Amino acid sequence: MGEYYNYIKALHLIFVVTWFAGLFYIPRLFIYHIEATDKPSPDKEILSDQLKLMTKRLWYIITWPSA
Template sequence: MGNLYIKALHIIFVVTWFAGLFYMVRLLIYHTEAQVRPDAERKVLQEQYRIMLTRLWYGITWPSAVLTLVFGLSTLFSGNWHLIVFRPEGRWLLIKLVLVLLLYGYHFSLQYLYKTQLRGKFQYSSQQLRVWNEVATIFLVAIVMLVVVKTGLSLVWALGGLLVFVIVLMSAIRIYKNIRSGK
């Protein structure tokens, strides 16, 4: 019974972590777009975005990432999942853990973007940040599919489906850009 509570807490913090990751990049986009505003408006917007970014990053996103890890590892070991990671029936879990490690790499990339923007350096356009925002979506889809479907998921079908999903996402970003620019 206790394992179920730990697993539930893990899922709750995964959800809040992803919410933070998704909204963080949106705020970075808005912060970047504020650069082209008239001086008075830009200063007000950027100060507000700095406050919002900091509260989101350190109040929600980082704590959720840490608690996701704590409850995830607790679930892994209390449920004895660690015993099957390197067995054929645990291949899905091994792939999931690799994806989770890459997701933490994505998290650290946002830490870098956050710190860079707070220093007043805007290295990426809002369009580039929109594309980067979808990386979290790709991780979310891949990880959830692995967890739900597990061994019934053929690697070839999974990669093919993920590729189609990425193409659809990138097409949607392109269409949105064209709509915004009036084309």
């Protein structure tokens, strides 16, 4: 177990950093989403779809697995 301690510690550090990065970035995406609702019609749909995709990927691919 002693020889794996540094690897486990490094993985734990990576997971904590990615989890906090996701937690700090997701409110920013929500703010962008609210700001996108004030845009005119073609930009609004394009930005809304893109931000939904970014939020989904951030939460389900980065933040949730690292927690």
